Amino acid sequence: MGHLTPKGSAGAKMHSVIILEDKLEILSRLQTAVNETEGLCVVGTATHLSDGLDLIYDKKPRVVLVDLGLPDGSGIEAIRAAAQADWPIDTLVISIFGDEARVVEAIRAGAKGYILKGGPIDQVGADIHAILKGGSPISPSIARHLLGIVTREYHTAEIEMGKCPLSEREMEILNAVSRGYKRREIAQKLSISEGTVGNHINSIYRKLGVASNLQAVATATRMGLL
Amino acid sequence: MAIFLTGLVLLIMIFGRFGNVQPIEGTLMITEAVLCPMPPTTASCDTGTPVTLPYNIPARGSADFHDLRFRITAELDGLKRPLAIFLPRVKRSLEITANGTIIQALEPLETRQWNRSILVDINEATAPENTIVLDLRVQGFGQEGLQLWPVFLGPSEILTARKILRDRVAIDLAVFAQAMSVLLFFGHLIVRRALPDEEIHLWLAASALCAIVFLTHFTTPVALLPYPLWTVIWTTMPALYVLFLLKFVTRFFGVKLPMIEASFTLLIGLSFLYAATIMPEGYALLYGAALNSTNIFFGTVVLTTFWVHRRNMGQGTFVLFFFCFCVPLAAGMFEIVLTLSPTALTPLSLFHLAPVFLASVAIYLFISQLITAMKTSKARAGELERLAEEIQAELALSYETLAREREKSAIDKERSRILLDLHDGVGGILANTIAYIDNHGRGDDVIRASLSEALRDLGLMLDGLENSHSLATLFGMIRERLEPLMNDHNLSFDWQVEEEPQIPHQGPSHNLAVARIVQEAITNTIKHANASSIRIYTQQDLVRVSDDGRGFDVTAEPRQGYGLMGMRRRAADLGIGLEIKSGQSGTQISLFLNPQTV
Numbered sequence: 001m002g003h004l005t006p007k008g009s010a011g012a013k014m015h016s017v018i019i020l021e022d023k024l025e026i027l028s029r030l031q032t033a034v035n036e037t038e039g040l041c042v043v044g045t046a047t048h049l050s051d052g053l054d055l056i057y058d059k060k061p062r063v064v065l066v067d068l069g070l071p072d073g074s075g076i077e078a079i080r081a082a083a084q085a086d087w088p089i090d091t092l093v094i095s096i097f098g099d100e101a102r103v104v105e106a107i108r109a110g111a112k113g114y115i116l117k118g119g120p121i122d123q124v125g126a127d128i129h130a131i132l133k134g135g136s137p138i139s140p141s142i143a144r145h146l147l148g149i150v151t152r153e154y155h156t157a158e159i160e161m162g163k164c165p166l167s168e169r170e171m172e173i174l175n176a177v178s179r180g181y182k183r184r185e186i187a188q189k190l191s192i193s194e195g196t197v198g199n200h201i202n203s204i205y206r207k208l209g210v211a212s213n214l215q216a217v218a219t220a221t222r223m224g225l226l
Numbered sequence: 227m228a229i230f231l232t233g234l235v236l237l238i239m240i241f242g243r244f245g246n247v248q249p250i251e252g253t254l255m256i257t258e259a260v261l262c263p264m265p266p267t268t269a270s271c272d273t274g275t276p277v278t279l280p281y282n283i284p285a286r287g288s289a290d291f292h293d294l295r296f297r298i299t300a301e302l303d304g305l306k307r308p309l310a311i312f313l314p315r316v317k318r319s320l321e322i323t324a325n326g327t328i329i330q331a332l333e334p335l336e337t338r339q340w341n342r343s344i345l346v347d348i349n350e351a352t353a354p355e356n357t358i359v360l361d362l363r364v365q366g367f368g369q370e371g372l373q374l375w376p377v378f379l380g381p382s383e384i385l386t387a388r389k390i391l392r393d394r395v396a397i398d399l400a401v402f403a404q405a406m407s408v409l410l411f412f413g414h415l416i417v418r419r420a421l422p423d424e425e426i427h428l429w430l431a432a433s434a435l436c437a438i439v440f441l442t443h444f445t446t447p448v449a450l451l452p453y454p455l456w457t458v459i460w461t462t463m464p465a466l467y468v469l470f471l472l473k474f475v476t477r478f479f480g481v482k483l484p485m486i487e488a489s490f491t492l493l494i495g496l497s498f499l500y501a502a503t504i505m506p507e508g509y510a511l512l513y514g515a516a517l518n519s520t521n522i523f524f525g526t527v528v529l530t531t532f533w534v535h536r537r538n539m540g541q542g543t544f545v546l547f548f549f550c551f552c553v554p555l556a557a558g559m560f561e562i563v564l565t566l567s568p569t570a571l572t573p574l575s576l577f578h579l580a581p582v583f584l585a586s587v588a589i590y591l592f593i594s595q596l597i598t599a600m601k602t603s604k605a606r607a608g609e610l611e612r613l614a615e616e617i618q619a620e621l622a623l624s625y626e627t628l629a630r631e632r633e634k635s636a637i638d639k640e641r642s643r644i645l646l647d648l649h650d651g652v653g654g655i656l657a658n659t660i661a662y663i664d665n666h667g668r669g670d671d672v673i674r675a676s677l678s679e680a681l682r683d684l685g686l687m688l689d690g691l692e693n694s695h696s697l698a699t700l701f702g703m704i705r706e707r708l709e710p711l712m713n714d715h716n717l718s719f720d721w722q723v724e725e726e727p728q729i730p731h732q733g734p735s736h737n738l739a740v741a742r743i744v745q746e747a748i749t750n751t752i753k754h755a756n757a758s759s760i761r762i763y764t765q766q767d768l769v770r771v772s773d774d775g776r777g778f779d780v781t782a783e784p785r786q787g788y789g790l791m792g793m794r795r796r797a798a799d800l801g802i803g804l805e806i807k808s809g810q811s812g813t814q815i816s817l818f819l820n821p822q823t824v
Contacts, residue, residue: 023654025661032665069650096653097685097707101642101692117657121664140702141693179723180702180762 015132016043016061020052020078021094021117022071029121030065030094037125049073053081060087063128065115067094068102076109083110092131104145107205113137135198136205143177146208150174165207173200245395245574247280247314250388253380254305259296259362271297271361282570283372289508290368298360300379302353309348310382314392315573316344316364317373323361324352335365339447341396341575345389347382369508370565375573392574400444400578406585407437413592426477430588433470436463437581444578454510458501461514464558464580465494468521468528471551471584475528479535483527490524493517515565518558525555543594550587554580645688653688656681682707686745690738697727697769700741701762708748712760715752720761727764729819730801739796740769740817743804746789747771747815754778755813767820777808 017034019042021027027045034040043059046052049070056064056078064082066075075093082091093106093114103114113136115127127137150166166174169190176186183201187194249255259281260274274297283292302309311322311329319338322330330346348358358379366372378385414431418424440463442450449456469490476483494517501513529551536544561577660677663669689703701723712718729736744762748771751760755775763770790806793815797804803818 023658023661025658025665026654028665029661069646069654096649096657096681097688101645117661121661139706140699141689143702144693144696144699178696178702179698179726180705180721181723182721185721 013039014041015039015063015128016041016059017063017065017128018043018052018055018059018061019045019065019094020047020049020055020070020075021045021065021067022047022069023067026067026094026117026121030117030124033121033124034065034128037128040125040128047071049075049077052078056081056085056089060085060089062089063132064089064091065094065128066091066106066111067117068106076106079106079109079111090132092128101145103139103142113205134202135195136202138177138201138205140178140180143174146204147171147174147178149208166204170200170204170207173197174204177201244572244576245392246572247376250378250380250384252306252384253312253378254300254302256298256300256377256379259298259374259377262295262297262361264293264295271295279374279376280570280573281372281374282568283366284568285369285371285511285565287506287509287512288368292364292366292368292372294364294372294374296362296364296374298362298377300358300360302356302358302379305379306381306383308350308382309353309379310385311344311346311348311360312378312380312385312389313344313375314378314388315341315373315375315396317366317371319365320344321361321363322346323363324348325355325359327352332363332365335367336449336453337447339397341400341444342447343389343392343396345385367508369511373570373573375570396574397445399582400441403578403581403585404438404441404445406589407434407441407581410434410585410588411438414588417592426474429470429474429477430591433467433474433584434581434588436467436470437584439463440467441578441581444575454505454507455502457510458498458505458513461511462494462498462501462517464514464518464577465490465497465521465524467580467584468524468558469494472524472528472531475531479531479538481531481535483531486524486527490520493520511565515562519562521555521558525551525558529555543590546590547587550583553583641691645691648684648688653681653684656684682711686741687738690741691734694734694737695732697729697737697740698723698725698764700737701744701764701769704741704745704748705762708745708752711752717752717757718759720759722761722763725765727769727819728766736800739800740802743793743796743815743817744769744771746793750789751775751813757812767818769817769819770814772812772814774812777810777813780806780808 017040019027019030019034021030024047027047031042031045034042040063043061044055046055047070049072052064052066052070052075064078066078068075079091079093082089090112091106091110093103093111094117095103095114096117103111106114113131115124115131115137117124131137150171172190173186176189181189183194183197187197190197247255257279259277259279260271261277261281262271262274277296281294281296311324313320318340319333319335320330321328321332322344329348329352330344360377362374362377364372364374378388411431411434414427414434418427418431421427440460443460451459469487472483472487472490475481476487497513497517501510501517505513529548532544532548532551536548539547557577557580561575564571564575656677660674660681663674663677685707686704689700689707693699693703705719705721709719727740729740748760751757751771751773755773755777757773757775759774761770761772763772793806794804797817803816805814805816805818807814807816
């Protein structure tokens, strides 16, 4: 909750970061890791949703890291609030495991991706930079569920007729990710660059997330399918 | 064939002369009489002309009136008394005088029931002697002729029985036929009203109406209209009857004979108009005979139609229909012969049998249609019942599915809650504790490693629950969790997960068990193998984890921590095969998922 002074070289463009996390030790680790990353600086932290929301409007940060299970509500609320903001802002979910159900829900609400707090936290800063550059992370589990959404919502015939929102290449990539392949391997296999794979994944998120198929995802979530 | 059969029946009727007079045992059949000159006197008969009975003046076109007197003298020896006199048929009115006493008075010609036999009892007083003198005065129309059939004298008892029998056949049968026709007329009309598409019932009703009209001639002594109109009408009816039957038959078989039908209709219509208006008096009966002789042709058309389409109906039905149409045709022909013949063939007219046979056809038609309808209805009911059962079964199935879905939904909901609790609760605490150690440098490496392992295991459990349908994805998640650890040990994956492995019984716990075996194999490699690469390879029925490490002695006593026993136990529980090969070039652990290939 304390305000910290940005650290890093004055010349580089600094991205202001707000962290919403109720586990203090994790919060502290995240804060350290972010502040130690060049170009990132934590401008505020909160352990409760209400404080976090105030902080967002108060600080107008570039990046918000949100834990979903806050004591006084779901971090989804903060993601929604940020999605309504009138300044450039990206939200990332802080997840222990990157478990797909809640991550997909968060993406639906407008999150750009997720970062893991269960693994080595030192990497968080690099992950944030990667996401800001457009490389949303995706786990096999999330890919599997996105595939599930596609096959549930669109019948085989429709997919064959080209009505599927995802392109053939995007489906191919989702399939590979769901079987545990990494971006680098997929890029090699498809003879494309890793960046292109990342772009495809972003495109998949966009198509199945907030933009186009919100209703389908919402329905699926309500039915307990996700 | 039709002509042959008709001809056969006709011949049988003519030669058999069905209903002809035969001697009756115990009675006297008198076939000889004296035709007395007119005007009659008691004495005049002595100079009369002897004649043989039956005496016949054939029907001819004339308005003449016949009035003849016959004398019969008979010996009553051996005849059981009381006596009676019986005449099977008289054309047309008769007065009987026995020994000078009138015992039967003349009846008016118009109201005399033409086909009724005559039986008169003779009093003891009238014939006290052994000899009896009978004077029979017979009157008749020129147009229908005059007939006196053999006279029977005998016991009243025997002759009464004979009269009843003869009148039964001649009149009561006609009444029966008329009653049947009335019922069929209304029956067909009702059916036609209920089923407007069934045109055949209209024509059958019309034919029944014709039968009702002409049978009136056989059943009632009174003419419904003045002569000759009534005769013209009733004699026209058989022709109309055949016309309607022709219409019935053609529609029944879907045959089109418009020319024949039209010419027949025209013939009947014109003949009737002629007979009812400008025909000279006394020709009515001849007109009828002439008109109805055309029935030979049109009736044959009906029979031929039946014959041609005999394959369209059951054999039994065909035989019945054919027979029931042949007999009336023959009866009709016989009636014409009877009317026109110069000699008296038989005192019994049988034409009224025609409607009985044809009515049988109609009744058969009704019954067979009823049976068909009932069968169809029964079959439909069965079909409906089967359908209802099917729908019920489907419904039950969908209820079951719904119940399963509900149950699944409830389970999913509960699972989600538990996952969330584990995630935010245990997971959060573990992650927070690890962060604490990292933040403050407290605790030792063993504790941190254990906590990290516990967190990883929790992650694996959650993954297993979340990905109960895909082992490939679960392996992918294992990779996701273990890759940082692998990086720490300078290990990399050679990922070959192309095919989705299929275990015998999929489900969260089974998948998790397989995942644990794979994870155990990977962590063993990380900890002990000193390898640089771990290859994960899958087929539908195979999961293989292999490394390029230093291997170990598979036969040696399992050391604590290797977890090989745990892997073997899990594989056995799952019913899948586990094979461990190890050598200098590395270790290869294979899971054979299809029990047959083990």
